[in-house]
Amino acid sequence: MSDHRKVRNAKPNQAPADTPHRGATRGGAPLLPPPQSDDTRLAIEIRELVEAGSMDEARERFADIVSMHQRRALRIAFQYLRDSAEADEAVQDAFVKVFTHIGSYREAWPFEVWFTRILINGCLDRRKSRARRERWFVPGDEHSQESATESTGSRSDPDPEERLLARERRGKLAAAIDRLDGRQRTVFMLCHYGDCSPREVSAMTGINESTVRVHLFRAVRKLRGFLGGKS
Amino acid sequence: MIGHSRHLKDDDLFECYLAARTGEEPDPRSMEHLADCDECVTRYDEVVAFMDATRQAADAETDAEFPAERLHVQQQQILRRLEHVHRSARVITFPGRDTLSGSRSVARLTPRWLAAAAAAGLFIGVAVGGYFAPERFHRPLVQQAAADRPMMVQQHPAAPTAIRVSSSPDETPADDDAFLVELELALARPHTRELQPFDAMTPHVRDINNQER
Numbered sequence: 551m552s553d554h555r556k557v558r559n560a561k562p563n564q565a566p567a568d569t570p571h572r573g574a575t576r577g578g579a580p581l582l583p584p585p586q587s588d589d590t591r592l593a594i595e596i597r598e599l600v601e602a603g604s605m606d607e608a609r610e611r612f613a614d615i616v617s618m619h620q621r622r623a624l625r626i627a628f629q630y631l632r633d634s635a636e637a638d639e640a641v642q643d644a645f646v647k648v649f650t651h652i653g654s655y656r657e658a659w660p661f662e663v664w665f666t667r668i669l670i671n672g673c674l675d676r677r678k679s680r681a682r683r684e685r686w687f688v689p690g691d692e693h694s695q696e697s698a699t700e701s702t703g704s705r706s707d708p709d710p711e712e713r714l715l716a717r718e719r720r721g722k723l724a725a726a727i728d729r730l731d732g733r734q735r736t737v738f739m740l741c742h743y744g745d746c747s748p749r750e751v752s753a754m755t756g757i758n759e760s761t762v763r764v765h766l767f768r769a770v771r772k773l774r775g776f777l778g779g780k781s
Numbered sequence: 782m783i784g785h786s787r788h789l790k791d792d793d794l795f796e797c798y799l800a801a802r803t804g805e806e807p808d809p810r811s812m813e814h815l816a817d818c819d820e821c822v823t824r825y826d827e828v829v830a831f832m833d834a835t836r837q838a839a840d841a842e843t844d845a846e847f848p849a850e851r852l853h854v855q856q857q858q859i860l861r862r863l864e865h866v867h868r869s870a871r872v873i874t875f876p877g878r879d880t881l882s883g884s885r886s887v888a889r890l891t892p893r894w895l896a897a898a899a900a901a902g903l904f905i906g907v908a909v910g911g912y913f914a915p916e917r918f919h920r921p922l923v924q925q926a927a928a929d930r931p932m933m934v935q936q937h938p939a940a941p942t943a944i945r946v947s948s949s950p951d952e953t954p955a956d957d958d959a960f961l962v963e964l965e966l967a968l969a970r971p972h973t974r975e976l977q978p979f980d981a982m983t984p985h986v987r988d989i990n991n992q993e994r
Contacts, residue, residue: 609863616859620852625843634846638855645859650866720838742832743839747803767795774831 586657589618593661597652612649619645619662623669626744630673631680632724640676644669659753666744667754670736726776733757734769741766789814789821791828798828961986 586594592615599608623644627637647668648655655664727735740746740754741762748766752759789797793811800807815821847855965985 609860612863613856613860616856620856621843621847624847624852624855625839628843628846629839637846638851642855642859642862646862646866649863716838716841720842723835723838741799742836747805748799763796763799764792766799767792770795770828770832771791773835 587660587662589615590657590661592618593652593655593664594657596649597655600652608652609649612645615648615661616645619665622745623665626666626669626739627673629724629727629739629743630670631676636676636680640669640672644672647672660750663746663750663753666740666746666750670740670754722777723773726773729776730769730772734765734772737762737765738769738773787814788818789824791824794821794825794828797825798832958986958990962990 592611596608596611596615599605599611620641623641624637627640627644628634631637631640644665648665655661727738730738736755737751737757740751741748746754748759748762751757751762755762757765789811793808797807797811797815799805815825965987
């Protein structure tokens with residue numbers, strides 16, 4: 551759970567201590583300011599539009615950002631929450647929050663990092679509140695979730711046996727990821743499902759980059775062990 | 782044995798995988814070793830296969846959960862929610878504010894007239910009622926209270942005669958008391974053993990009357 555606190559403590563508009571623009575080095579490699587990506591440039595543009603009061607135009611541009619990050623965001627949120635409705639809400643909330651606070655966005659961070667951190671914080675909040683709920687209430691019917699997956703998956707996989715096996719594999723993988731230590735899980739999620747580099751994960755979580763690498767390696771080793779592969 | 786010790790460790794292999802995925806510069810020594818050692822290449826391939834399998838599973842799952850239509854719906858929902866962002870909350874004006882203009886006095890006059898008419902009607906009704914049926918208004922309070930008491934009994938389902946009592950205004954309080962005594966006796970008749978303690982605890986009208994006498 552300590553990773554949760556790390557992510558939580560870092561404010562979205564606050565540049566991390568190890569941001570590339572400060573010219574710090576990590577592991578011997580110089581951290582030069584990366585060239586601005588498309589989404590970062592777009593985010594800066596939206597911020598300027600919002601500051602100028604052109605809200606309609608800002609919203610139009612923001613739609614591009616949504617389509618750029620939507621799939622990735624859903625992948626992260628769904629793997630984190632294991633519930634499509636909740637993942638849907640988490641992603642929506644993250645985008646709305648980003649737009650609401652676009653004025654506090656600083657280009658010292660790539661937009662993707664900033665956005666992902668907001669998304670992850672939302673997911674962690676939801677996981678926490680879900681755990682709180684499950685302490686008091688009987689959990690709902692999990693079958694509905696499974697059947698929803700099955701029904702939507704039926705279009706791509708015509709073979710029922712293959713579909714069943716794939717579902718079983720996914721279930722095993724999800725259970726294995728759930729068994730990971732909180733910090734390892736976050737690092738694995740961000741690196742593997744969020745397409746973030748260890749350096750970006752370090753910027754998001756405030757964990758040292760080499761520590762991120764160690765956590766990632768250990769997470770993968772554990773997962774392979776849980777899933778019957780090599781540990 | 783020496784050859785075996787030179788094999789890459791698992792974390793080195795994983796670093797190679799990470800470097801390949803993120804486009805970082807891989808460790809040259811590890812790359813050199815991988816170029817020569819088939820066993821490490823096999824292990825490396827296993828790492829890559831495992832990582833790819835987990836990623837593909839996640840992608841397939843996300844695709845199944847969120848097909849293109851759902852993504853589109855979500856985009857629309859996000860944009861709809863954004864329409865309310867940075868827009869100050871709309872304050873609905875209270876209807877009273879509009880009456881500051883000339884229409885205010887007109888709007889307020891009607892309720893005043895209504896209230897005045899209702900009060901006048903009530904006053905006239907009371908006065909006329911007092912003129913035509915003075916005995917209702919001049920009956921002593923004790924008598925009034927005594928007349929009201931059977932009304933409580935009247936609600937008892939076992940006493941249909943209570944209606945008769947209240948309906949005849951000429952009856953005296955003594956008659957009322959007699960009726961109550963009768964009623965109590967009638968109610969006491971079954972003598973259910975279990976109810977006797979409660980009956981003993983309940984004050985009776987006849988006892989109170991006896992005390993007064």
